[in-house]
Amino acid sequence: EPEVTQTPSHQVTQMGQEVILRCVPISNHLYFYWYRQILGQKVEFLVSFYNNEISEKSEIFDDQFSVERPDGSNFTLKIRSTKLEDSAMYFCASRGTGGDEQFFGPGTRLTVL
Amino acid sequence: AQRVTQPEKLLSVFKGAPVELKCNYSYSGSPELFWYVQYSRQRLQLLLRHISRESIKGFTADLNKGETSFHLKKPFAQEEDSAMYYCALSGRASGTYKYIFGTGTRLKVLA
Numbered sequence A: 001e002p003e004v005t006q007t008p009s010h011q012v013t014q015m016g017q018e019v020i021l022r023c024v025p026i027s028n029h030l031y032f033y034w035y036r037q038i039l040g041q042k043v044e045f046l047v048s049f050y051n052n053e054i055s056e057k058s059e060i061f062d063d064q065f066s067v068e069r070p071d072g073s074n075f076t077l078k079i080r081s082t083k084l085e086d087s088a089m090y091f092c093a094s095r096g097t098g099g100d101e102q103f104f105g106p107g108t109r110l111t112v113l
Numbered sequence B: 001a002q003r004v005t006q007p008e009k010l011l012s013v014f015k016g017a018p019v020e021l022k023c024n025y026s027y028s029g030s031p032e033l034f035w036y037v038q039y040s041r042q043r044l045q046l047l048l049r050h051i052s053r054e055s056i057k058g059f060t061a062d063l064n065k066g067e068t069s070f071h072l073k074k075p076f077a078q079e080e081d082s083a084m085y086y087c088a089l090s091g092r093a094s095g096t097y098k099y100i101f102g103t104g105t106r107l108k109v110l111a
Helices: none
Strands: A006-007 A010-013 A019-024 A031-037 A041-050 A053-057 A066-068 A077-080 A088-095 A108-112 B004-006 B010-014 B020-022 B023-025 B032-038 B046-050 B072-074 B083-091 B100-101 B105-108
Touching: A006 A088, A010 A019, A019 A088, A019 A108, A031 B100, A041 A066, A041 A077, A041 B100, A077 A088, A077 B046, B004 B083, B004 B100, B010 B020, B020 B105
Parallel strands: A010 A108, B010 B105
Antiparallel strands: A006 A019, A019 A077, A031 A041, A031 A088, A041 A053, A066 A077, A088 A108, B004 B023, B020 B072, B032 B046, B032 B083, B083 B100, B083 B105
16 A cells, blocks of 8 residues: 655754655645644644645745745755754644645654753 | 634543533634544544544534534544544635634543
């Protein structure tokens, strides 16, 4: 069964550094999402992406964040200048055209020191 | 405002006991509701969606629009049910079908 994959599983970075989190959605899916979960808190929506553009973003998704689908398979989340409060688990999800169900990747744990 | 509430952070039950994980929602429109489960060190997996009205691993959930609830139930808990359970609402109104999650309930099934 196809799965969403994410790399790396754990990323440690210094405050102010740029990070890129990578996701490979399920191949025939067209809708892509990023969520984050700060330790002990709920899973929060960051951004949705369709047809090579952002379709919706939350207030968390400020100018420090960007998303890209650089080729036919990868979907990336870039944080330009990381802050301590960006430390969280970041989940990628994708959805096909047949319904509402989203399929989640295993997550990337980002630790900002 | 769109919101999902799971009032219990932790629920401990003995094996064989009934389980009910509570979920209430606030949404203007017709919601799509889901239960996702996250076993230790694994990804979020869809457990149930209200529209399919099926039973997975013995779990059921009924959408009660009057009480704006979507509680998850199982008559006899098993040790392998121990996991984090998240109730989620699909934001159809926005057109992107983004999920709004509750804070999750950790279910511990004791031997």
